[in-house]
Amino acid sequence: MASDDEKNRLSGRLGRYVRVGTGVGATAARIAGARLFGEADLRKEGELLASALGTLKGPLMKVAQLLATIPDAVPPEWAAELMRLQSDAPPMGWAFVKRRMIAELGIGWEKRFASFETQPSHAASLGQVHKATGLDGQRLAVKLQYPDMESAVEADLSQLGLLFSMHARMRPAIDTSEIRQEIGDRIREELDYTREGRHMRLYGGIFRDDPLIRVPERIEALSTKRLLTMTWLDGGPLLAHKADPQEIRNRLASAMFRAWWYPFSHYGVIHGDPHLGNYTVFAEDGAPAGINLLDYGCIRIFPPAFVEGVIELYRGLLADDRDRIVAAYERWGFRGLDNELVDILNIWARFIYGPLLTDRVRRIADGVSPAEYGRKEASRVAAALKARGPVTVPREFVFMDRAAIGLGGVFLHLDAELNFYRLFNEQIEAFDRTELTKRQSEALIGAGLAG
Numbered sequence: 001m002a003s004d005d006e007k008n009r010l011s012g013r014l015g016r017y018v019r020v021g022t023g024v025g026a027t028a029a030r031i032a033g034a035r036l037f038g039e040a041d042l043r044k045e046g047e048l049l050a051s052a053l054g055t056l057k058g059p060l061m062k063v064a065q066l067l068a069t070i071p072d073a074v075p076p077e078w079a080a081e082l083m084r085l086q087s088d089a090p091p092m093g094w095a096f097v098k099r100r101m102i103a104e105l106g107i108g109w110e111k112r113f114a115s116f117e118t119q120p121s122h123a124a125s126l127g128q129v130h131k132a133t134g135l136d137g138q139r140l141a142v143k144l145q146y147p148d149m150e151s152a153v154e155a156d157l158s159q160l161g162l163l164f165s166m167h168a169r170m171r172p173a174i175d176t177s178e179i180r181q182e183i184g185d186r187i188r189e190e191l192d193y194t195r196e197g198r199h200m201r202l203y204g205g206i207f208r209d210d211p212l213i214r215v216p217e218r219i220e221a222l223s224t225k226r227l228l229t230m231t232w233l234d235g236g237p238l239l240a241h242k243a244d245p246q247e248i249r250n251r252l253a254s255a256m257f258r259a260w261w262y263p264f265s266h267y268g269v270i271h272g273d274p275h276l277g278n279y280t281v282f283a284e285d286g287a288p289a290g291i292n293l294l295d296y297g298c299i300r301i302f303p304p305a306f307v308e309g310v311i312e313l314y315r316g317l318l319a320d321d322r323d324r325i326v327a328a329y330e331r332w333g334f335r336g337l338d339n340e341l342v343d344i345l346n347i348w349a350r351f352i353y354g355p356l357l358t359d360r361v362r363r364i365a366d367g368v369s370p371a372e373y374g375r376k377e378a379s380r381v382a383a384a385l386k387a388r389g390p391v392t393v394p395r396e397f398v399f400m401d402r403a404a405i406g407l408g409g410v411f412l413h414l415d416a417e418l419n420f421y422r423l424f425n426e427q428i429e430a431f432d433r434t435e436l437t438k439r440q441s442e443a444l445i446g447a448g449l450a451g
Contacts (some may be wrong), residue, residue: 013255033272066152075275091123092146097130100144104227114144124277126297131232139232140219149191149226157184175392182395190297193228195449196268196370199296200230202447203271206263212255212290214282233292235280239413241288243425246417248288252281253416257292260407263428268307268440272399273298274406276413300399301449304437305331310400313426314353325349333394344384351377352404355420362420364411372403373412 092100097118101109110116113132120128127145134140171427197218204215214233222229241252256279263269271278271293278295281288309331316324326342334345350357350375355364365373385391411418444450 009065039102041083042077046078049078050081091120091128092144094118096147097144100147100318101227104144104224104310105222113140122277125321132229134219134222140222141216141230141232142222143193143228143230145191145193145226148342151186153191157187169376175390176422178395179398182398186298186300186399188417192225193223194225196296196299197228197230198448199225199299200444202267202269202299203263203293203296205443205446206267207259207293210258213259214290214292214392216292232296233280233282235282235292238279238291238410240280241281242413242415244288249414250416250418252288253411253414253418256407256410256425257418257420258427259291259293260403261424261427263430264302264307265311266436266439267443268302268436269303270300270306270399270403271296271298272300272403274403274410276410277442279410284327298399300396301440302396302400302443304433304440306333307436308431308433311431314350314356314424314428317349317353318357333396340388344388345382347384348377348381352401355408357421359421360415360419363415363417364420365409369414370409370412373408 067086088145112135114135114137115133117131119130121131123143124127126149128143130144131139197220200216200218204217207213207215215232216230219229219231238252241248256274256318260271260274263271273295275295278293280292280294282290282292284290309328312324312331313328316322316328322342325346326337329342329345330339334341344348441450
C-alpha cells in the first residue's frame with residue numbers, strides 16, 4: 001500500500017517554488033525592465049520564458065504547452081516559443097525505481113512480476129513506463145509516477161498566476177480566470193492513476209470490439225494511486241506511417257477521428273491530449289490496421305448541454321442561422337454576447353468547424369504545417385478581442401480547443417484526405433440529448449466515475 005508521505009509536502013512545494021520562482025521571476029523582471037525602457041520584444045520574451053520553463057520539466061511545462069493552443073491566453077509570440085518545449089523528462093534511475101515500487105507495492109514487489117525491465121520504454125513529464133511480464137505470462141506496461149509530483153503541481157499552478165499577471169498588463173483579449181481553474185482541475189486529475197484507470201475502463205467499454213481502436217486494461221492488483229499497471233499493446237509510432245499509401249494514412253486518420261468524436265457525441269467525453277506519443281499503430285496480417293489509445297490522464301467529461309451546444313453551433317454554421325449560433329454559444333457558457341462578439345467568435349468557430357462544413361474529400365488544411373495550424377486564426381481573434389475588450393472564456397472551451405487543435409495536427413502529419421463532413425455527420429446524425437444523458441450516466445457508473 002502506498003504511503004502518502006509525499007502528498008503535497010510543504011518541503012516539496014517550497015523547493016519547487018524556489019526553482020520555478022527563480023527562473024520565471026527573473027524572466028519577468030527582465031521583461032518588465034525592457035518594457036520600462038521601451039524595448040519590448042515579444043519573440044525575445046517568449047524565448048526567455050521557454051528557456052526558464054524548459055529547464056524545469058514536469059507539470060508547469062505541460063501547462064505552458066496547453067496555454068500555447070488557446071487564442072491570446074498568452075501572446076502568440078510567447079506561444080510559438082512555448083510550443084517548442086519537449087515533454088520528455090530524464091528518466092528515474094533503477095535504484096530510484098526500486099524505491100518507488102517498494103513504496104507502492106511493498107517489499108518483495110519483484111515477486112509479483114515474472115520480469116520487469118530496468119530501463120523505461122517511455123519517460124514523460126509526470127512519470128515513466130516500464131515493460132513487464134505478469135506471473136501469468138501476460139505482457140504489461142507499468143506506469144510509475146515521479147516522486148513529489150503533487151507538490152510540484154501545486155507549486156507550479158500557484159506560479160501559473162505569474163504568467164497570467166504578466167500578460168494581464170498587456171491588455172489581453174481574454175479573461176483567464178476560468179482557464180486557470182480548468183487547467184488546475186485537469187492537471188490534478190492526471191496525478192490520480194486510480195482515476196486514470198477508471199477512464200481506461202470507460203473507454204474500454206466505449207470501444208469494445210471496435211476494429212479500429214484498442215484500449216488497454218488496468219491490472220487492479222498491481223495498481224495504486226501513483227502506479228498504473230495495464231496490458232501491453234503492441235504498436236509502432238504514428239509518424240512512421242507518413243510515407244505509407246494514401247489508403248493506409250486515411251484509415252489511421254479515420255480511426256483517430258472516431259476515437260475523438262464518437263466518445264464526445266455519444267458519451268460526452270473527450271481525450272483532451274491528442275499528442276502523437278499517446279497513440280501507436282497496431283498491425284493485422286502485416287499491415288497497419290488501427291490505433292492503440294495509450295494515455296487516459298487527461299479525459300474531460302462534459303455536461304450533456306455542452307455537447308448539445310457544440311453540435312448546435314455546427315448546425316447553425318452549416319445553415320448560416322445566426323439565432324441558432326448565438327443560442328449555441330450561450331449553451332457553451334459565453335455571456336454578454338452582442339453582434340460584435342459573435343462575429344469574433346465565429347472566426348474561430350469557422351476555423352475549427354471548417355473541414356466539417358463542406359461535403360467533399362479534402363485535407364484538413366492546405367499548405368499549413370502542424371506547428372502553424374490555427375496560429376493565423378488565433379491572431380485574428382486575439383486582435384479583434386483586444387480592440388473590443390477582454391471576454392471570459394468558459395472553462396469547457398479549454399480542453400475542447402486543445403483537443404481540436406491537436407487532432408487537426410495529427411491529420412496534417414498524416415496528410416490525410418477524407419470527407420470530414422460525412423465522418424462528422426455519421427457521429428451526430430442520431431444525437432439526442434436525453435439519450436446521451438442516460439448513456440453517459442450508465443457508462444460513468446460502470447467505470448466507477450459517477451458522483
